[in-house]
Amino acid sequence: xxxxxxxxxxxxxxxxxxxxxxxxxxxxxxxxxxxxxxxxxxxxxxxxxxxxxxxxxxxxxxxxxxxxxxxxxxxxxxxxxxxxxxxxxxxxxxxxxxxxxxxxxxxxxxxxxxxxxxxxxxxxxxxxxxxxxxxxxxxxxxxxxxxxxxxxxxxxxxxxxxxxxxxxxxxxxxxxxxxxxxxxxxxxxxxxxxxxxxxxxxxxxxxxxxxxxxxxxxxxxxxxxxxxxxxxxxxxxxxxxxxxxxxxxxxxxxxxxx
Amino acid sequence: xxxxxxxxxxxxxxxxxxxxxxxxxxxxxxxxxxxxxxxxxxxxxxxxxxxxxxxxxxxxxxxxxxxxxxxxxxxxxxxxxxxxxxxxxxxxxxxxxxxxxxxxxxxxxxxxxxxxxxxxxxxxxxxxxxxxxxxxxxxxxxxxxxxxxxxxxxxxxxxxxxxxxxxxxxxxxxxxxxxxxxxxxxxxxxxxxxxxxxxxxxxxxxxxxxxxxxxxxxxxxxxxxxxxxxxxxxxxxxxxxxxxxxxxxxxxxxxxxx
DNA sequence: TTGCTCCTCACGTCACGTGAGGTGGC
DNA sequence: TTGCTCCTCACGTCACGTGAGGTGGC
Numbered sequence: 001x002x003x004x005x006x007x008x009x010x011x012x013x014x015x016x017x018x019x020x021x022x023x024x025x026x027x028x029x030x031x032x033x034x035x036x037x038x039x040x041x042x043x044x045x046x047x048x049x050x051x052x053x054x055x056x057x058x059x060x061x062x063x064x065x066x067x068x069x070x071x072x073x074x075x076x077x078x079x080x081x082x083x084x085x086x087x088x089x090x091x092x093x094x095x096x097x098x099x100x101x102x103x104x105x106x107x108x109x110x111x112x113x114x115x116x117x118x119x120x121x122x123x124x125x126x127x128x129x130x131x132x133x134x135x136x137x138x139x140x141x142x143x144x145x146x147x148x149x150x151x152x153x154x155x156x157x158x159x160x161x162x163x164x165x166x167x168x169x170x171x172x173x174x175x176x177x178x179x180x181x182x183x184x185x186x187x188x189x190x191x192x193x194x195x196x197x198x199x200x201x202x203x204x205x206x207x208x209x210x211x212x213x214x215x216x217x218x219x220x221x222x223x224x225x226x227x228x229x230x231x232x233x234x235x236x237x238x239x240x241x242x243x244x245x246x247x248x249x250x251x252x253x254x255x256x257x258x
Numbered sequence: 259x260x261x262x263x264x265x266x267x268x269x270x271x272x273x274x275x276x277x278x279x280x281x282x283x284x285x286x287x288x289x290x291x292x293x294x295x296x297x298x299x300x301x302x303x304x305x306x307x308x309x310x311x312x313x314x315x316x317x318x319x320x321x322x323x324x325x326x327x328x329x330x331x332x333x334x335x336x337x338x339x340x341x342x343x344x345x346x347x348x349x350x351x352x353x354x355x356x357x358x359x360x361x362x363x364x365x366x367x368x369x370x371x372x373x374x375x376x377x378x379x380x381x382x383x384x385x386x387x388x389x390x391x392x393x394x395x396x397x398x399x400x401x402x403x404x405x406x407x408x409x410x411x412x413x414x415x416x417x418x419x420x421x422x423x424x425x426x427x428x429x430x431x432x433x434x435x436x437x438x439x440x441x442x443x444x445x446x447x448x449x450x451x452x453x454x455x456x457x458x459x460x461x462x463x464x465x466x467x468x469x470x471x472x473x474x475x476x477x478x479x480x481x482x483x484x485x486x487x488x489x490x491x492x493x494x495x496x497x498x499x500x501x502x503x504x505x506x507x508x509x510x511x512x513x514x515x516x
Numbered sequence: 517t518t519g520c521t522c523c524t525c526a527c528g529t530c531a532c533g534t535g536a537g538g539t540g541g542c
Numbered sequence: 543t544t545g546c547t548c549c550t551c552a553c554g555t556c557a558c559g560t561g562a563g564g565t566g567g568c
Contacts, residue, residue, distance in 0.1 A: 001497065005521060006490040010409050015522085020558055035566055037522055042405055042495050049408035050370050057359060061557070067370065076369050080359055087356040091349060098345040101315060101338055111334050112308050112325065147300055150307035151268045232264040237300050239259065263547060273548085278532055293540055295548055319531070 001039040011048045018048065026051060026065055058083050117149040120161050127168040128178060137181045144237075151233045167207065177207055188242040197244050201251035208256070259297040269306045276306065284309060284323055316341050374419050375407040385426040386436060395439045402495075409491045425465065435465055446500040455502050459509035466514070 008015045021027035027047055030040050047068070054064045059079060067076040104111055110118035121142055128134040145164075149157055167173045180203045183196070190196055238246050266273045279285035285305055288298050305326070312322045317337060325334040362369055368376035379400055386392040403422075407415055425431045438461045441454075448454055496504050 002490055002494050003521075006494075010491045014558085016558060016560085019524095024557090035522080036524095037566085040494075042401075042491065042498060045408060045491060045494075046401070046404050049404070053372065054370060055557090057362065058355060073367070073369060077363065080363055080369065084356055084359050084363070087352050087359070091352045091356070094345050094349045094352065097316060098342055098349070101342050101345070104315065105335065105338055105342070109331070111331060111338065112312060114311065143300075143304070146304050146307070150303060232260055233268045233300065233303060236260050236264075236298075236303075240300060261547075272532085274532060274534085277550095282531090293548080294550095295540085313531090 001041060002045065004038050004040070007040045007045055007048060010045055011052055013048070013052055021048070021051060021061075024061055026061055058087075113146065114149055116154070116158055116161050117145060120145055120164060123165055123168050127171075127174050131175075131178050133178060133182060136185075137178050140181065140185070147233070147237060163208070173207065176203075180204055180207055184245060184248065187244040187248055190242075190244040192244045192247040194244065197248045198251055201248045201255065204248075204252050205255055208252075259299060260303065262296050262298070265298045265303055265306060268303055269310055271306070271310055279306070279309060279319075282319055284319055316345075371404065372407055374412070374416055375403060378403055378419050378422060381423055381426045385429075385432050389433075389436050391436060391440060394443075395436050398439065398443070405491070405495060421466070431465065434461075438462055438465055442503060442506065445502040445506055448500075448502040450502045450505040452502065455506045456509055459506045459513065462506075462510050463513055466510075 002010070004015045004018055008018050018027065022029050027044065030038050030044060033039050050068060051064055054067055054076075055061070057080070059067060063079050066072060067079060069075070103115070107115070107118055108122070110121055113121070121138075124141060124145075125134075125138055128137055131137070148160060152160070167177060180200065183200045183203065187197060187200060238249065241249070260268070262273045262276055266276050276285065280287050285302065288296050288302060291297050308326060309322055312325055312334075313319070315338070317325060321337050324330060325337060327333070361373070365373070365376055366380070368379055371379070379396075382399060382403075383392075383396055386395055389395070406418060410418070425435060438458065441458050441461065445455060445458060496507065499507070
């Protein structure tokens, strides 16, 4: 008779694994010696060897239990067939995953952020770098763009990004943009009823071909897996702004949708 | 300000995941409203969006924590590089695994057993099927062969299998084998000192070109991952036999090693 | 006496999912 | 009042690995 250690070694596994198979009912508990030691016969070893083999083929323990029920070759064949299909799916998924990673690694900067946004940020920095106030403008715009990228559906963001790139390609537009950005920032200390508020809103309207996302602008709130343009987020963003800035964006949105 | 539900939805995840990120310190706990509700600002959303994205790229939460430490683009690039290498390894492993499964599925029978043994069993059944006592002989031999396959190192078993196949290819040898097997079985009720015991041992010696595994025959008990020819197993197998059969195999082993 | 094997709990793994039981907000 | 969201535990996942604490066998 074999001890659990001899059994495990003969089958190329561990005593812990054998006890685990007992615990889940995959291998019957054998009889005990007087001192409490388990004692196994060679049939237990054959059973264990089959368990191990099927485990290494990738079956789960419940699947092994089913496949070792007597005369269950058909069942085993079925499980193995599904397993092959599974592996093919996994191989495809791995390859796509790897290709995505390689694409990300191909970028020079902003690896933690989606590609469309990274491209935009790169273009933004390049377009605005020469300006005296470039760094400030970049910081403010980057946060807004990242917010949009995180909450707006991808196709929507792609459209926004394309428009933004067009603006960045024109030095005159960039200059206007920087000026508008600084005027907008300066609204922080202004009264919401100041005529400057409406003036900045009008200037923004000349620069941006599309309005920011609004509640009735969201196509389908529950479509797709990813994030979706979100009213609450936009409201929360507005809350971080000064009253005059909030009013300015409200005017901008209202006019853009008209 | 955003509730945890709004935050999670905007980032395309669940409230449970967000709370989990709090629990592991990946996302700081925000302030609470009077009623105990968590309230988030847009910066939390940006952080969460980055966490999600890196998670979907395959980083573990600890890796994400490191990669989001400020200015850790180098670290992130490093982790992503390792990840690509990992994925390549996994793809190879999956492919090999799948090929093994396909090979197993290509067999007609005995899927739960290693290929070398399955081939042997098939040949055994074919070679012995026509015999009047074929079924009994197959049952006895199959158990012994499976035991050997489970405990003897693969190359050793391959050698045994090749010899066995040679025997099976010769109808005269097969007939002798069946006769010897029946004589061996009949030893069960015999006295160990009966001359028939030695006669059967001699007959076995004529049939088997190689002795069974013995303690001093094991090349390296700790080599390799798989099972290894095991003294305890062999002893345990002998224990299942009648005394005269044990003595017969002892004689056989002794003579074969001389 | 020392070293090895055996025994039985029982926690840990990874990133959450899924109730369980209870309380505010529209 | 009903339905939805929020809250805090706490167990479950998969196949064991890894001590923790204690006892026989050479």
